[in-house]
Amino acid sequence: MELLRTIAAPPAGAKAAEQPGRAGGDPKRRRPPPAEEPPALSRVVVDPTTGRRYCRGRVLGKGGFAKCYEMTDLTSNKVYAAKIIPHSRVAKPHQREKIDKEIELHRLLHHKHVVQFHHHFEDQDNIYILLEYCSRRSMAHILKARKVLTEPEVRYYLRQIVSGLKYLHEQEILHRDLKLGNFFINEAMELKVGDFGLAARLEPLEHRRRTICGTPNYLSPEVLNKQGHGCESDIWALGCVMYTMLLGRPPFETTNLKETYRCIREARYTMPSSLLAPAKHLIASMLSKNPEDRPRLDDILRHEFFLQGFTPDRLSSSCCHTVPDFHLSSPAKNFFRKAAAALFGGKKDKARYIDTHNKASKEDEDIYKLRHDLKKASITQQPNKHRTDEELQPPPASVAGSGTAGVENRQQVGDVIRMIVRGTLGSCSSSSECLEDSTMGSVADTVARVLRGCLENMPEADCTPKEQLSTSFQWVTKWVDYSNKYGFGYQLSDHTVGVLFNNGAHMSLLADKRTVHYYAELGQCSVFTATAAPEQFISQVTVLKYFSHYMEENLMDGGDLPSVTDTRRPRLYLLQWLKSDKALMMLFNDGTFQVNFYHDHTKVIICSQDEEYLLTYINEDRLSSTFRLTTLLVSGCAPELKQRMEYALNMLLQRCN
Incomplete structure (x- = not known):
């Protein structure tokens, strides 16, 4: 794998992206003449401090100051990527300071998707930086061989880039040179963000340096306008990377650098019709001219481009040169x-x-x-979702979701509820003549009475009271509506997976992934192991495992609530679920009541704990707040929460209609 810029030519159609190298200061300034040729490198290198001996192998890549080689530790036989910088190339104080800064930043980083820093030393002739060796080279090599990548591959790689970049930003480090040549692939086809030669600490806006640095095709408008680098500048570069992966060329490629910079400043580029709408939308959001309009890293992973499309768990090494067969x-x-x-x-x-x-x-x-x-x-489409003409098709009957089900329906909460589909324990969910068990009705009536009493008597308020309570209830973190075939599946916060089948039976796979609870009707429970299920339950256990596997691998949790299990509470199982055009309602045997709103991913959860009712609200940033209903009854709450409470009550009251 290459660490630094690669010797190989850039991908077809991407010459402007890779060849100009990094721009520093005024783009019109001529480069200084090259320094004198450094002395020839020895085949065996000795660390003068530790005495360890290393054998230098083939060249992996080169950059402005250095070359990168394979380097084998002759004691452990471990292979590294060694960045070797001749002292003659960093003779000036500011040049040496740049190398020292890179070492200082990189040595402190430890993340699965960041190239690992191992060691550094120097001798009379050179500085040596030993880094994680990635045998599959860089994304620039892959794109050169492949020309373009498929959407599943792009999702696979982008998830890992976002993961590594989020870690860097949490450490208050800006990469400032994100591009295909700086994403390295190891033997297991895992992506690592590398090359921290231009990385810098995140500074307040007023203290940011105004230097123009980075690779020309990936520079953001604010950097070109000398407003400084911020996290948003890395997001812009990520948009350029996504565009290049899908189309084989960078978005702002032109015949000359001056025109390239003009296009960047105006955020002017073409969006080919071959791209699907979700990809276009995500790229456009990351390439917003105004930095404040660009999505955050978490928002990127919640975008429909990721939620509505297949993402492989892993890639074969053949994907480096061949279109994958999924x-x-x-x-x-x-x-x-x-x-x-x-x-x-x-x-x-x-x-x-x-x-x-x-x-x-x-x-x-x-x-x-x-x-x-x-x-x-896995397509989180709802009936009111706006779609472009090029992707219009009959809506699927099945919908999957988590705390981040991607729907763009922006209608106001609180108007007429249009029911879509429902399911009930011990009944046939497809029939309008299904009757509820009287006990189930009493559970629903109790929750409705408590919620209605709170709403009818709480005062008007502009904000929600500041009350944070510790909780130990279970809630639904992921769900899949597959009722057009089998039933409704969900995962609780303790990792129990349940399915309410279309025939009215309920089955749960506990967190140990062995114990199965089966409910034919309310309160009637059979317990057995998944590996020794009675013959009549084998097919349902298979479906249960199938739901469990799918949600674990494909859906993300819907909030930040801690997973705390109270062994004194009864096992949770779903009594009834109901979907409208705006929200999903779930009612459980112990009275826990949860409503997930599609358009902004917010959730309202009501449960009883220690003989009082609690309400938990998870906002669109997946952050939770828990209140006593008695507190809301006295103090009131913000209008956005009250609207959701009213809609939740209406769903509960209309559950039989």
Whole structure:
């Protein structure tokens, strides 16, 4: 892997992105003449402090001051990427200061998606920086071979870049040179952010240095306008990276640097029609001319580009040079083969599912069908969502969600509730004639009475009282609506997974991933292990595992509430769920009541604890606040919370309609 700039030519169509190198100060200023050639490097290098001997291998890359080599520790046989800087190239104080600053910043960083700093030393001729060796080289090499990447690959790599970049920003470090050549890939196809030659500490706006530095095609408007680098400048570069991955060329590529800078300052670039709408929207948001309009890193991962599309758990090394085939690997295929057999048996579905890449056998068709349906289930589309003409298609019946289900419906909460689908324990969810158990009705009536009493008597208020309580209740962190086939699945904060099947039965897989609780009706529980399930439950256990695996691998938690289990409380299981065009309602056996709002990802959770009712509100930033209902009754609450409470009550009252 390369650490620094690579010797190889840049990807096709990306010459302007890689060849100009870094711009420093005035772009018109000529570069100084090269320093004299440093002395020849020895094959074996000795650390004068420790006495350890290293064998220098092939060149990996080069930069302005240094070359990068493979370097093997002759004692441990461990291979490093060694950045070797001749003293003659950093003879001036400001040049040496730059290297010392890079070492000082990088040596303190420890993150899965940041190139690991191992050691540094110097001898009479050179400075040596030993870094994590990444054998798959850089993203620039991959794009040179591949020309463009698929959307699943882009999601795979961007998730890791965002993870590493978020860590850097939390350490108050700006990278300032994000580009394909500085993303390195290790043997396991994991991405590492590297090359901290231009990295700097984040400074307050008024103290930021106004230097123009970075790679020309990735510079942001505010940097070119000498307003200084901020976190938003790294986000801009990330938008350029995403664009380049998908299209094989940077967004602001022109025939000359002056025109490139003009396009950047105006945020003027083309968006080809070949890009799908979510990708276009995310790129456009990251390349907003105003830094304040760019998304935060957490917002990027909550964007529909990530929520609505498939992201592989891992990539094969063949993806470095070949378009990937995202068919299932053998272990996954075996898992889905069992699930498909349990769900479909030998029956032929009326719908035909044809794999356009392979002529599938009947078994493969069933597996493909299962995956196809799940892909539909991962689309968090709601009926009122606005879509562009190029992506209009019949809406899927299945919807998946978590605390970040991506829906762009911005209508106000509190008007007429339009029900879409519902499910109830011990009943047939597809029939309008289903009757509720009287005990279930009493649970719902109790919650409705308490919530209505609070709303009818609380005073008007402009803000919510400052009250933070410690809680130990369970709540739904992830959910999948697959009721068009099997049922509604959810994951609790203690990692218990439950499914309320379409036939009215409920099954839970506890956090130990072994114990199964089965409820045919309210209060009637059978307990067995997943590996020794009674024959009549085997197919449902298979579906339960399937839901559990999908939510664990594909959905993110919906808030910051701690996972605290109170063993004194009864096991939670879902009595009823109901979806409107704006929200999802879930009612549990102990009276816990949760409503998730699609458009801003907020949640209202009501539960009883120590004989009093508590309300927890999770805002659009996934931050939670918990209040006693008696406190809200006396003090009132902010209008946005009151509107959500009113809508939640209306859903509860209309649950049978």
